[in-house]
Structure formats: C-alpha cells, structure tokens
Amino acid sequence: MSLKFYFDIFSQPSRAVLLFLKLNKIPFEPKKINLLRGEHYSEEYATINPFQKVPAVVHGNFALSESVAILRYLCREFEVADHWYPKDSKAQARVDEYLEWQHIEIRANLVNYFRTKFLLPVVTGRPADVKKVAQYEKKVTDVLNILEDTWLSERKYLGGDKVSIADLLGACELEHLKMAGYNPQDNRPKVSAWLNKLKEELNPHYEEVHVLVNHIAEKHKGVPPSSPDKLSSICDLLTAISATPNFVGEQFSEEFAKLNPMKKVPVIKDGEFTLTESVGILRYLCREKNVPDHWYPADSKKQARVDEYLEWQHTNTRSNCALYFLNKFMLPGIKGTPPNPETVARRERKMVETLNEVEEIWLNNKSYLAGDKISIADLLGACEIEQTRMAGYNPCEGRPKLAAWLERVRHDTLPHYDSVHAIVRKVTEKYGGVAPASFSKL
Template sequence: MLSGHNKSKPGTVVHFNNSHCAMGNCMENESVVPVNNPTFDPKTINHTIDVYFYPLSPPSRAALMLIKALGIKHNVKIVNIMAGEQMTPEFLKMNPMHTVPTINDGGFILWDSHVIMKYLVEQYAKDDSLYPKDPKKGAIVNQRLHFNTTTLFPKLLDYCVPVLFNNEEPDPNKATKFEELLNILDGFLKNQSWVAGDNLTIADFAIITVVATAEIKMPIDLYYLPGSAPCRAVLLAAKAVGVELNLKLTDLMKGEHLTPEFIKINPQHTIPTMVDNGFALWESRAIMTYLADQYGKNDALYPKDPKKRALVDQRLYFDIGTLYARFADYYYPVIFGGAEYEPAKLEKIKDAFKFLEIFLEGQDFVAGNQLTLADLSLLATVTTFEAVNFDLSPYKNVVNWLARAKAAAPGYEEANGKGAVIFKQMVENLTKK
C-alpha cells in the first residue's frame, strides 16, 4: 500500500477536526483488541508468520493489529521504506510490487493489507465474525474495505504527502475533501457500533488506522519576532490555551515579510501571522480569540456569555486602538526614525493609563476577577512600556495588576519575559547617541 517517499519534514503531523467517528472511542489505542475473546481464538499453527512492516504505514498497522488480535505467532521485520529497503533484490524477489505490509506464512507470500486480513481470518480465525461468509454481510465488509482503499486512504495521502515529504503548505481544499469522506464514514456508523454493522470486522481494523493517523495534531505555524508585543501576546495566549506553536522567526529588517511566499500567506505582510492546517490568520487579537475558541478546554479565557465576552473584547480593542497605538505613536518615530519625543503624545499615553487604572478598580484583572485574553494582550503591551522605562508608579492598580498578571499567565517568562528583554536591548541599541 505505502511505498517509499523522500525525506520527511521533522515534527509534522496531521489533524482533521471532525475525525472523531464512533469507532474511534472503542479503539483509541490501535493495539488494544481483546485477545481473550473466543472470537479471536486461532487454529494452532506450528510456525511463525513473518510480517514485513513499516510503523508509519496505516495498512501495515492494520495487518499487524489483526495478527495480534488473532494471537498468531509472528515475527515483525521492519522495512525502512525511507532508506529504500523495499527495493533490495531480496525484497523484490519476494514481492515485486515492493509494498508493505507483506507476509510470509510458511513460504506463502502475500501482500496488500486487505487481502492479508481476509486470508488470516479465513485461515486462522475460529469463526467468520471478522469476515462473514454470509454473502450480504461479507459484501458490506468488502464495500467498506473498498471505500478505505480507493477513497479514504488515498485522500489522506493526497493531503499528507506534500506536507510531510515535500515541505509544502497544507492545502485546505484537500483537507476539506478528506473531511467530506469522514462525514460519509459518520453516516456508515449511524445507529451502529462498527463500520459494517454491530460486530467488529476487518473493515474496522483497516479504517481505524487511517482515522487515527488523521487525528494526530499538526503544530500551528506562527510567523513572529520575539521582541514584538503583538507576537508576545499570541505566545501568551497559546501557552494559556495549551497549544503547540511551530515558531518561524520572520526578520522584518531583512524584508522576510515581503517575500512572495509570505505575501501569498498574508497580503498585508504583517506579523504575527498564524497558519493552522492551511488556515491563515493575522492580527494578534484575532489569532488569540481564534486559539481560545478553537482549542480552549473551557471558555475562561474568552467567555461565551455575550456580556462577559463583550467586556473582554472592549479591553482588547482598548489595547490595540488606544494603549498600544499611543505607544507606537510616541515611541516608534524616536526608536526607528531618530525623531524627537513629542510631549503632547506622552500626555495621551498617561491618559490611556488613567483609563486602565479605572478599569482595574475593585477587581483583580482587566475584565473581572479572572485572567482573560484581555489581560494577556495588555500584559504584552504594558511590559513593553516597562522595557522603555515608562514610569508606571502613579498607577497603583496597574502596578498591582501587572505583578498579578505576570504570576497568573502560564509560561510567562518564555512567552513574554524574554521577548520584552530583547525589545529593551533593541531600543537601547537603536537610540544610542
């Protein structure tokens, strides 16, 4: 089924949000099948079956699962298809199609996982429950196997192979096509426990390995600079939500945000920019709310209650439209353009901090008494003010909140503290007289 490919991209795996079919709950661990069930009591054999196997191959795993479930004595022989071991003269002599899985049952050579599974049940299983002899029941099992081999598995490969082995960006259209097939699979499973009826069959063994492969999570790409306050706000949100980010350093000074490849992802060529399984998004607060909605274990960071959420949104807009905007208006012309400070702009910053002081009156965090995305966003901004030595001491509520938020934010130092230091060092280098 699965033949050789080129070198894989390290750490890249695949996930589809709706791939939670009913049988996945029954077979979460592919190797866990009840071998003490009388259904799986095999005929006695006096030899060991050789199984030529590659761990990343869903068809290989399906065949090995069944062999283990049947309790057949076997010898696993790993074939590293990345190293071309399926192309050796010895392997080609055994299987001229050079595919895995392949079995050697006492000199009888067989390949193709579905054929192998049918053979093993007919040859060694106590009864025919895994592959019924009844024409109608057997036909349904065959139909599900053909659905897997001609439709489900090829569409998974069509999506995965360019990402895993050619370093291409995920194609959302291909992801959608695979998800449509999962919806069909959900239809098969409606009102029944297994894909071909109310009994486990070899069709379940074949399909569960494909679905399990699709359930693995792909790290989210984040194009960022560690010193950037908006980027640090996203890092804080990701830590709080508990999602892994694949960080892609994007050097604005070198124009890496202006390359054709980056502009194709984000025509506004801004950072942070996120790519989640082909879905591209920019603007830090939009990314933060997406991560909380998509991956949050609960709604504490971004409440679903309309009034509570509106208050969090108001604070987020206050940050981007007022506090951070006034920071940029006052400091950036000096830091990056060598301009003189304008006192009137400094007064606007002080007014913004007076607003924040009022927001915090009588409560622990900016939108209530629990940490939300608004705190994380403002935390990145206020620590940026700290980095340029802005005097926060007149704002007692802000000072107390800042200490509280730093302590409450998961992974604060890694997500924000180090980046704020980098920003401070950059400012000092750029403003040396």
C-alpha cells in the first residue's frame, strides 16, 4: 500500500514527520506543498486535507492530517522500533503527556515569536513590532525554562529514557527559533545536551531535514530579509494562540505541584503512576480500564481518525473557545473590569470560524466527530463547546449538524452529561453571559 506524504520543509511538524519517515526507512512518495505560493489552498489539496494545512498523508485510500496523529498512525502501521511510541501503557502515556502539552506551550509560543520577529516582517515588508516581540520572547523563555526544569529535569528525553516521537516534534520546534536569532540552548544545559544528543543519534537525517533552517539562520542572523523572494522557501505558519492563564487558586499549592509541576488540571494518580494532560489521560484510561472499544478504537485507522480530531482541537476548538470565554466572561469577573470589545470581537470571529469547521467539515458526513460511534473526541469537543454558553454564546444557532451532534452526545451519556454540566447551566441561567462584578459571587 503506497504512502503519499504532503509537506513543506519550512513547516516544523512537516519536518518531524519527514525525519521519522527517513529514520525508519519507510517508503513514501513525497508531495511538496509550497505554502508561500498558496498551494495548500488548491481544490486538489482540499480533497486531501479540508483544513488546508500541512502535513498530511494518504495511505492507500486513507487520508490523515495532524502531525501527532500521523506519527502515532505510522508507529502502528509500519515496523518501527518500540521506543518511538511504546506499547507499554504507562510508557506510552508518558510520551502522550508531552505530545498533548506541547500544542499550546511549545508549539504556540514559539510560533508566535517566530512569526512576529521574523515571518511577518518578511511578508509585509514592515519592521517587527518591538513590543510584541518582547512579549512573545518572554513567553518563549518561560516555556523553554519549563522544558529545562521540568521535562528534562530527570530524563534524557522528553518521554523517558529513550528517544520517541515527542523528541522529534520538540526538537523541530526549537530548531525553528534559530532563524529568528534566538538560541534555545543558551543557559539551558539540559536542553542543550538533549538537542546535541538527538542530533548525534539521528544524523545524517537530522541535519538533512534542517538544512534550510540552518541556511537561513546562518545567512540572515535573525534579521528578516526585505522580501520573501530572498528566502528559498517560506510559508504562513499555523495561527497559534497564547496559553490561557489559570485563575489563581489551589493548583498553585506546593502539594498539587508535586502531582503536576505545570500546576494545571486535570491530573490522575493510578497507584504510583501520575499523569497530566486530559488527552493523554483519556487514552491511558482507555488502555488500562475495561471500557468499550468505541471510546478509543483498537483498529488502527479508526484510532487515527479519533487522534486526528484530538490533535486538531488543541489550537482550534480548545484555544478559540477558551480564549473567547476568557476574554468575554472570565477575565472581567477576575479583574472587575468590563471586557475589551475589540478583543472579544476578534476572539469571537476565530471561535465562529472554528465552530463552522466543526459543522461543515468534522460533522459533514459523520454522526460523531471521528466516525459513526461516540469516542473520547466527542467528550472533549462537547465540553469545550458547552463552555461558551456561560459567555452568552449559543454554539448551536445556525449550525444544525452541530446542534444534532451535541444532543446525540448528551443522549448517549445521560445522566452524567447533565451532571458534569450543571455548573455551566447554572451560571448561564443566572448571569446571561454577563460576567459578575466579582468571581466571589459564583
């Protein structure tokens, strides 16, 4: 069965998948998509990936997008060493933990910095916004310090003591920074040792996939060229978001920090095994507990379809719905100040676009987000979308497929669906989308 790989070498996730394919000698037919020329917007490519982003693969008649889902799928479908994505449930969950964390921490923050410092000046011909660059650089520094102090604190690799797909994705994101003149290895001995170890173990392919990145970094020294024509290849990057700040509370206690150094929920403790990141937790529970197969199918292609949504949602449903709720309702309640109309309008536009994609693409010919049976993808999607009601937004309005899907998920999971959303309904009915003067009233 042939494998076609659609990619642009300037895309960090594309490089991670390309590196994996080369390292494991998986035969593939390369299909280069030039993002700068807009080739991802062609009608032909839209039939491969309706979201019109890279990378994507077609394996026989099976098309799949989202780099993390692709990497998991390749680990199942081809004969590769177990360390890339371990079969052992706990070892696999540890890799998943990073894969889910990185979307809005490493991926989003590093892309925002690179886009603002280097890419936008190239595309627009205007100097970078110095204030924004400084803001994003601080976020990059903070998240790379978490990589140094937490993820690599007692590990050789991001997912444990052996290299995994987590390391490929992480390294490709960090290498990208060098084009904007930022060296992620400076003053981070553990990050530096980890990157050097990867380069040594994965060469010559590591250098091969980063040849363009290294060329641009050396040639331009972090200073954007005056036009895109002076770069051998460049592209629009994934529109990323800033991580949603937590409301100060019990997650910052010393006791909870022992469970999750990132100080976020949810977290589980199964015996002596502690795990963070909701998607990683759900996958782990499906493997470890006796649950029906439809939640996270054993069949490789069905599982990949669930993974496709799970990875897409981080920077779409999750981020856009959360940022709308945060700016329209949460922050005004915390600060005691009115919401910023321009910010709310901007966040609402992004959320509307995402919900329309759920309506027109994810639910186009399916009863559920990943197929004809309910899965963990539906639980995550429904809970994100229900949250917007507290900010006075009705996600079902003008979206008949989404409305029918939400009711179907609710019906399938009663009485628990109503139980977990009781607080959402109560707040929605009491405040009508208008934030209270103080969160102490909630």
